[in-house]
Amino acid sequence: MRNLMTMKLEQFARFSEESRCQLDELASGRRRTWPRKRDISSEGDSVEEVHLVLSGLAARYKDLPDGGRQITAFLIPGDLCDVEGFVLERMDHGVIALTETTCAIIAQPVMRKMLTETRELTEALWWSTMTDTAVLRERIVDHGQRDALERIAHLFYEMLIRYRMVGMTDGNAFEFPVTQGELADATGLTSVHVNRMMMRLRAEGLIEQRDKIIIVKDPAGLKRVARFNARYLHMHRTEAGDEEVAHRAGDLV
Amino acid sequence: MRNLMTMKLEQFARFSEESRCQLDELASGRRRTWPRKRDISSEGDSVEEVHLVLSGLAARYKDLPDGGRQITAFLIPGDLCDVEGFVLERMDHGVIALTETTCAIIAQPVMRKMLTETRELTEALWWSTMTDTAVLRERIVDHGQRDALERIAHLFYEMLIRYRMVGMTDGNAFEFPVTQGELADATGLTSVHVNRMMMRLRAEGLIEQRDKIIIVKDPAGLKRVARFNARYLHMHRTEAGDEEVAHRAGDLV
DNA sequence: CGTCGGATTGAAGATACTCAACATGAGTGG
DNA sequence: CCACTCATGTTGAGTATCTTCAATCCGACG
DSSP states (O other): OOOHHHHHHTTTOOOOHHHHHHHHHHTTSOEEEEOTTOEEEOTTOBOSSEEEEEESOEEEEEEOTTSOEEEEEEEOTTOBSOHHHHHHSBOSSEEEESSOEEEEEEOHHHHHHHHHTOHHHHHHHHHHHHHHHHHHHHHHHHHHHOOHHHHHHHHHHHHHHHHHHTTOOBTTEEEOOOOHHHHHHHHTSOHHHHHHHHHHHHHTTSEEEETTEEEESOHHHHHHHHTOOGGGGOOOOSHHHHHHHHHHTGGGO | OOOHHHHHHHTTOOOOHHHHHHHHHHTTSOEEEEOTTOEEEOTTOBOSSEEEEEESOEEEEEEOTTSOEEEEEEEOTTOBSOHHHHHHSBOSSEEEESSOEEEEEEOHHHHHHHHHTOHHHHHHHHHHHHHHHHHHHHHHHHHHHOOHHHHHHHHHHHHHHHHHHTTOOBTTEEEOOOOHHHHHHHHTSOHHHHHHHHHHHHHTTSEEEETTEEEESOHHHHHHHHTOOGGGGOOOOSHHHHHHHHHHTGGGO
């Protein structure tokens, strides 16, 4: 069964049949489901097994002693949760399920092999890691250079593209079940201020919300408000990838 | 000749003689020097050769269309500049020399081999990349959760440790030749506000400055103000590494 | 001696925060 | 079926941190 990580990585590399099988097998083994607000991986954990999100939504976060929590990344299906903890022995941050989330469990030897021994997969993993890092870097730009409205707009636009890339959108709508408090933790704002900015985004006709679904009514407008530049997502690596991207998210770039 | 990257990586892994030679050779080949304010690598560049900082100070940065620049990382001797551009084909950000900076130039085949073919070095490179990412994550926490004073204090404390790790400190003093404008770009503040916070740090007896040298007068105080927690630097991997760290930066952790 | 980059200082203004109240809806137990 | 709680979203008013826009100072360097 093709899994979403394979789908994501295939935008970057054309795999041999063997590699593709190995990738697909990652999601076919043991799996586990976490309820909302439960840690998938905690700060300080030594990571023996790596988790791959299959369904649901999770987030990396760091708590500060006095209280105050920062979400540094959202993890959607196809994302790896804790390779860093695997490589570095211990997690320096936590990963929490924001909704009921199911992960595939990747055993130590399999992961180790992917990291160093199977050239094609190692390269793909380097690509994946480097783009994750680029996203992180953009988040710093968000916090340093963009005001509250731009920051939230940027986040939504990025999530739209990321969900597109794993085929989890319906047009310009996607399910993104986060509370305003969680958005506050991610953007470094207060939930009160997030609320006000959300209302402005709606008032200006850029987005709509129904249940936990975000509907981007005016993608071009949202992109402009966010001062969005897609380069950091590195969506154009292979010819095959380009076709795929053009198909899935080309109109957003 | 032992280079600073080897020194850094040895805190993590014990290398075979062969690997160590390979690492040391990285810095022994071609090199080049950039004057202040010149790009070592620019956004959009396709990266054929990777750069390793030997001396000087550089920074990763991203410009926004309207103006506004964000520095996402400082690069000191022993740091690689543009592996991401190498892996991803194009740079999504620039790397600029903040002072006259000399880099070793690592040729494509050598780099490619390190990334995938030489197990020991590949592992070391994974470690290095993952810790860089962890530092980036901490920068997001900085911007989201710490106020101006804490943020600047945190940056100085982190730089003290990083310079210690490559042996470039004199007690608690280190040369860090950045302007307040550059600090502003790194912290997401204005230079005016950076100035005021710097004066407070000095007034409270936490740091002193002479020329471009930062002297941390009260490390414990600076650490407290910064709400600093060293876990994200992952300094304790091997026994050998631990001894080294204990020697070089243990009192700061 | 004049200029230039960088540091410093002052005053006014804006973005985002704090605190506090209230609304809404889902879930729970009587 | 209603009273209750709890989490989330919404609103208002006062406040603070940080910005903006100056002006001034200072040392290095031609």
